[in-house]
Structures are given as C-alpha cells and as structure tokens.
Amino acid sequence: MSAAATNVGRLVFRYVLRVGDLSLVLGQRLGEWVGHAPAIEEDLGLANIALDLIGQARLLLSYAGELEGRDRGEDEIAFLREQGEYLNPTLVEQPNVDFGQTIVRQVLIDAFQLELYDRLTNSADERLAAIAEKAVKETRYHLRYSSDWLVRLGDGTPESRARVQSALERLWPYTVELFAEDDLDREMADCGIAPRLADVRAAWSMRIDDVLAEATLERPRDRPHAWFGKCGEHSEHLGYLLADMQYLQRAYPGARW
Amino acid sequence: MLRSDAPASLDTEARVAAAWQALAAVEDPEIPAVSVIDLGIIRFIKLQSDGVLEVGLSPTYTGCPATEVIRNMVERALDEAQVGQFAVTPVLSPAWTSDWISPEGRRKLAAYGIVPPPDVVASTRRRLREDQPIACPRCNSLNTECISQFGSTPCKALHRCRQCLEPFEYFKCI
Numbered sequence: 428m429s430a431a432a433t434n435v436g437r438l439v440f441r442y443v444l445r446v447g448d449l450s451l452v453l454g455q456r457l458g459e460w461v462g463h464a465p466a467i468e469e470d471l472g473l474a475n476i477a478l479d480l481i482g483q484a485r486l487l488l489s490y491a492g493e494l495e496g497r498d499r500g501e502d503e504i505a506f507l508r509e510q511g512e513y514l515n516p517t518l519v520e521q522p523n524v525d526f527g528q529t530i531v532r533q534v535l536i537d538a539f540q541l542e543l544y545d546r547l548t549n550s551a552d553e554r555l556a557a558i559a560e561k562a563v564k565e566t567r568y569h570l571r572y573s574s575d576w577l578v579r580l581g582d583g584t585p586e587s588r589a590r591v592q593s594a595l596e597r598l599w600p601y602t603v604e605l606f607a608e609d610d611l612d613r614e615m616a617d618c619g620i621a622p623r624l625a626d627v628r629a630a631w632s633m634r635i636d637d638v639l640a641e642a643t644l645e646r647p648r649d650r651p652h653a654w655f656g657k658c659g660e661h662s663e664h665l666g667y668l669l670a671d672m673q674y675l676q677r678a679y680p681g682a683r684w
Numbered sequence: 685m686l687r688s689d690a691p692a693s694l695d696t697e698a699r700v701a702a703a704w705q706a707l708a709a710v711e712d713p714e715i716p717a718v719s720v721i722d723l724g725i726i727r728f729i730k731l732q733s734d735g736v737l738e739v740g741l742s743p744t745y746t747g748c749p750a751t752e753v754i755r756n757m758v759e760r761a762l763d764e765a766q767v768g769q770f771a772v773t774p775v776l777s778p779a780w781t782s783d784w785i786s787p788e789g790r791r792k793l794a795a796y797g798i799v800p801p802p803d804v805v806a807s808t809r810r811r812l813r814e815d816q817p818i819a820c821p822r823c824n825s826l827n828t829e830c831i832s833q834f835g836s837t838p839c840k841a842l843h844r845c846r847q848c849l850e851p852f853e854y855f856k857c858i
Binding site for chain 1: 834836
C-alpha cells in the first residue's frame with residue numbers, strides 16, 4: 428500500500444471513530460435513565476434508543492478496528508481508550524440532568540444524525556454507506572420520539588416550557604461544534620467519504636426550526652464555542668461517564684459473558 | 685464460521701433446499717410466532733465455488749439483542765440439518781425493511797396479537813403520510829392512538845384503542 432493510501436486509511440479510521448463515538452457515548456448516557464424514567468413507556472423508549480445507538484457504535488467501532496489494523500476489536504476500542512482518544516462531540520456527553528434536558532439534547536442530536544447518516548448512504552466508503560443505510564431508518568424513529576416530546580413539553584405547562592427553553596439555552600452553544608469543519612472533515616468530504624458539514628447544517632437547521640416552532644420555543648442565537656470533543660478535547664463530564672462505562676473491563680480484564 | 689463436511693450424497697440443490705427447510709423451523713426468539721424466513725432476514729442461501737454454503741443474515745435493528753441469539757440458532761439448525769460446510773454472512777445493505785415480512789409472516793403476527801406493518805403498497809404511502817390510523821386487533825376500530833414509538837422490543841410500538849380501551853403492539857414499518 429502506498430504512503431498516501433495508508434494516510435487516507437488512517438484518516439478514515441479517525442472519522443469512523445468520530446461517528447461511532449457519538450453513538451457510543453450518547454447510548455451510555457441514555458442508558459442511565461433505565462429504571463429512572465418518568466413512566467414505563469419512556470423507560471422503554473429511551474432504552475430502545477440507547478440500544479440502537481450502541482448497535483450502531485458496535486458496527487462502526489468494529490470497522491474502525493479493521494481500518495486501524497492493529498487487531499483491536501470493538502470492545503477494546505469501546506472500553507479501553509483514554510478520554511482524549513474519544514472523538515464524540517461534547518454535546519452528547521452532557522449530563523441528563525432532567526427529562527427536559529435529555530429530550531432537548533436528543534432532538535438536537537437526532538436531527539444531526541439523521542441528516543448525517545442520510546448523506547453517508549452515498550459515501551465513497553461502501554462499508555460506511557451500508558452502516559448508514561441501516562442506521563438512518565432507526566434514527567427517523569428516534570427523532571419522531573424526541574420531537575414529539577419536545578412539542579409536548581414546550582407547548583405544555585409553564586413549568587415544562589421554562590425547563591426546556593432553559594435547556595435549549597444551555598445546550599445550544601454545543602451545537603456549533605457539530606458543524607465546525609476541521610481538517611479531518613474537509614479531507615473526508617474531498618474524498619467523497621463524508622458530506623460537507625455546511626450541507627448537513629442547512630438541513631439540520633430547517634428541521635430544528637420546524638420542531639421549535641411547533642413546540643413554541645425560541646431558537647437561541649449562535650455563540651462562539653470552546654469545545655472540541657470531536658478532536659479529543661472534552662468537557663469535565665466525559666471522564667465520569669467513562670469511569671462508569673469502563674469499570675468492568677478495567678477491573679476484570681478480558682471478562683466475557 | 686465453517687461447520688461439518690458435506691455428506692457426499694447431497695447435491696447442490698438438495699443442500700440449498702435442506703438449508704431453507706431447516707431455517708423455516710427457526711423461530712424469532714422474541715416473537716416465536718414467526719420464523720426467520722417469515723421475517724425476511726434470511727437474505728440468500730447460495731453455494732460458493734469452494735463448496736461452502738453461504739447464508740446471508742440481516743439484523744432487524746442494529747441494537748436488537750436477539751441478533752446474536754438468532755445467528756446461533758441459525759448455525760445450530762444448519763448444523764443439525766447436515767447441510768455440509770456453511771458460513772453465515774451478516775448483510776447490512778440493502779438494509780432490512782419490514783416490507784420483506786412475508787404474507788404468511790404477517791398473518792402469523794396478526795394471529796399472535798401483534799398488528800403487522802401495512803403491506804408494501806400501503807407502507808410506501810405510510811412513509812409519505814405518517815399518521816394513518818392503525819386498526820385495533822381486537823375490535824377493528826380505527827380510533828386508536830400511539831402511546832410510545834418503542835415497545836417491549838425495538839421492532840414494535842405501543843398503541844391503545846380508544847374504543848375498547850385495550851393496549852396493543854404494532855410491528856413498526858421500517
């Protein structure tokens with residue numbers, strides 16, 4: 428393999444990690460609701476979405492392991508990396524806090540994943556395209572679930588409306604990172620492996636405006652952002668999440684079911 | 685995964701037919717009313733040039749915990765049917781769709797009390813207009829509502845009939 432080809436392989440590895448870590452970390456966060464959700468239906472709903480996300484992460488991280496070629500399987504990649512090696516956007520590691528914040532985070536990310544996966548189905552990387560083709564169908568249901576709830580809460584009682592509006596203000600700054608194109612994003616778009624983030628942003632923005640209008644919520648203004656989780660620079664919250672998620676694998680190396 | 689050697693007596697057609705027949709008896713672990721063939725997740729069975737029988741298997745949902753159990757069950761059934769060397773290949777693309785549930789599978793789901801997804805023509809319409817009413821499996825009333833997009837398994841949503849007030853499950857159109 429030529430040096431150039433190896434280099435592209437290395438970049439695709441990082442890109443696939445970026446897409447996979449988003450699902451992995453969000454799946455772990457949603458899993459925290461199991462047994463604690465406001466009603467049994469929501470317990471099931473959030474757990475089902477978490478399962479889909481972890482399923483997507485398994486496909487993506489297994490593929491990343493193959494691209495890397497260092498014989499690391501999905502479990503090793505999922506559970507035995509250090510914080511700085513996770514490439515998820517900072518938004519998905521934000522704590523659940525309450526049901527309102529969880530739903531706002533979910534709408535923002537579901538709409539992003541939907542538009543991203545939809546475009547990745549045309550990726551020049553066939554494996555990534557196949558995974559996206561599967562994932563996009565599930566993500567449509569995730570967005571229906573989360574946006575139904577955002578409308579109920581936003582257009583609900585003064586209490587529920589105030590809570591989701593303040594969650595929106597708090598989480599909105601993290602959305603800027605989703606569309607902040609870095610060298611990796613640019614390189615992947617140039618190779619036809621990933622879409623242009625500006626296109627994803629335009630489609631995402633329309634979806635979000637529609638949901639917010641129906642939920643009678645106000646769209647916050649974009650502000651400069653200081654988080655680069657997708658480059659490995661995370662907020663304080665990821666470390667705690669990883670400590671929880673990695674405990675078993677670190678305490679009992681090589682443990683199997 | 686490679687399994688037992690083919691008995692010399694079985695020709696290609698017989699091996700493929702035996703494999704289909706064996707898989708018709710493999711039930712979905714979560715919904716035992718339907719087989720993996722009824723669900724349309726067995727994508728193909730074909731003989732490779734090296735004599736290995738390749739079986740294409742698709743997941744319904746990426747995170748469905750039944751996927752691995754189903755794969756084990758498929759391998760065991762093929763092993764017991766003595767179809768010779770075989771390999772189960774996961775197939776992601778084209779992605780599985782509920783359109784591939786056979787008419788027989790739909791009938792079995794309905795008899796089991798789970799409302800099947802609409803047939804292919806209706807489901808294309810459903811994708812365009814998402815909110816068509818789903819009939820209650822008990823009283824056939826169209827006066828029903830969706831309680832949750834996610835039921836006891838990833839593939840089902842939870843609905844309720846406003847007429848007879850009974851909850852019911854609906855196999856989602858995906």
